[in-house]
Amino acid sequence: MDVTALRSELADIGLNAFGVADPARWDATAGAERQAERLLPGTRAILVFGSGGPTLWNALIADLGAHPEHLSAEAHPLDAYVRRAVEQVDLGLGGVRRRWFFAAADAELHLDFRMLADLAGLGGRSRMGLVLHPEFGLWLGLRAACFVDQAVPLSAAIEEDPCAGCPAPCIPACPGDAFVDGAWSVDRCAAFHAASRRCASSCDARSACPKGAEHRYGPDETVYHYDRAAGRPLLRALAGVAADADAYEGVGPHWNTWRKKVDVRGGSGGRS
Ligand code: B12
Ligand code: SF4
Numbered sequence: 001m002d003v004t005a006l007r008s009e010l011a012d013i014g015l016n017a018f019g020v021a022d023p024a025r026w027d028a029t030a031g032a033e034r035q036a037e038r039l040l041p042g043t044r045a046i047l048v049f050g051s052g053g054p055t056l057w058n059a060l061i062a063d064l065g066a067h068p069e070h071l072s073a074e075a076h077p078l079d080a081y082v083r084r085a086v087e088q089v090d091l092g093l094g095g096v097r098r099r100w101f102f103a104a105a106d107a108e109l110h111l112d113f114r115m116l117a118d119l120a121g122l123g124g125r126s127r128m129g130l131v132l133h134p135e136f137g138l139w140l141g142l143r144a145a146c147f148v149d150q151a152v153p154l155s156a157a158i159e160e161d162p163c164a165g166c167p168a169p170c171i172p173a174c175p176g177d178a179f180v181d182g183a184w185s186v187d188r189c190a191a192f193h194a195a196s197r198r199c200a201s202s203c204d205a206r207s208a209c210p211k212g213a214e215h216r217y218g219p220d221e222t223v224y225h226y227d228r229a230a231g232r233p234l235l236r237a238l239a240g241v242a243a244d245a246d247a248y249e250g251v252g253p254h255w256n257t258w259r260k261k262v263d264v265r266g267g268s269g270g271r272s
């Protein structure tokens with residue numbers, strides 16, 4: 001497998017953040033059913049792909065304009081776009097044994113992509129709970145990982161705290177008091193979402209982060225990621241799809257039910 005060519009082809013469609021994780025380090029964090037040997041016997045490297053800034057979004061909008069059926073036939077059009085693009089590129093990869101995983105809502109098996117990104121040197125763990133990329137800051141989505149039985153040079157993990165020296169404007173920007181001891185709390189944030197619509201379509205704390213601020217998502221992409229009930233009609237308008245021709249409604253982040261829907265650790269939770 002020509003990893004340089006693969007990386008370049010996927011960067012063209014917006015998977016422009018890349019790193020390689022050591023399977024042994026992954027195994028030290030993963031549960032029994034997610035050990036590399038179980039996912040792909042003979043795994044020697046894990047290629048991790050993310051999308052920084054709005055490039056992937058722009059590629060999606062161009063694709064939906066050309067193929068409106070990619071919206072009307074897909075519950076999660078961004079995830080579906082990534083999967084199609086990866087499958088297309090994968091056709092040219094030759095015979096090396098490999099297995100792809102996606103950070104998609106309807107993935108067959110959920111992996112802990114923040115952990116994968118950390119091990120692959122894509123960024124460090126921020127106060128916001130998100131991986132902070134050296135160039136894209138918090139505006140990094142994690143999209144796909146490929147377990148391969150080919151030796152690939154491993155990326156160095158970023159050891160420094162990405163928030164060191166920052167006066168943390170994310171904390172006072174949050175109207176929901178979602179930080180506990182200086183770190184984002186999913187339960188506090190979820191409680192605020194249950195009580196108020198103030199953060200239905202955006203996150204002021206994330207937007208206040210100065211790192212990679214030039215890569216912030218634009219207004220349409222922000223609404224899509226935070227409030228898919230509003231994001232779906234917006235995508236329909238951009239793709240020229242009538243509401244009655246769309247088989248799906250939008251779905252937002254599952255603030256109160258995610259523990260039952262997604263299990264990246266291999267505990268008692270089910271598939272999303
Ligand atoms: C379930 C889920 C949610 C749930 C709960 C999130 C949570 N627990 O933090 C809900 C619906 C609330 C949610 C919300 C959001 N999410 Co979310 N979510 C996921 C999902 C599908 C699984 C995460 C999970 O269940 N973790 C398991 C629980 C048990 O983990 P945990 O206890 O929080 O953390 C454990 C480890 O993960 C680790 N850990 C925690 N944080 C970090 C950070 C780093 C760097 C490392 C190394 C380890 C680490 O320590 C814990 C103990 O082991 C992932 C995709 C994936 N497959 O990984 C996306 C994901 C984490 N979400 C993401 C995003 C962007 C968001 C939102 C901003 C929503 C949005 N509009 O996109 C918000 C806000 C999140 C925030 N500020 O952290 C991105 C993060 C990208 C990044 N740069 O880090 C991911 C990776 C999706 C993606 N495709 O990119 N999410
Ligand atoms: S979504 Fe709202 S409550 Fe949650 S961290 Fe962001 S600003 Fe705070």
Ligand code: SF4
Nearest residue numbers: 126163166168170209
């Ligand atoms: S604003 Fe500062 S402390 Fe908050 S996430 Fe960004 S770098 Fe970290």
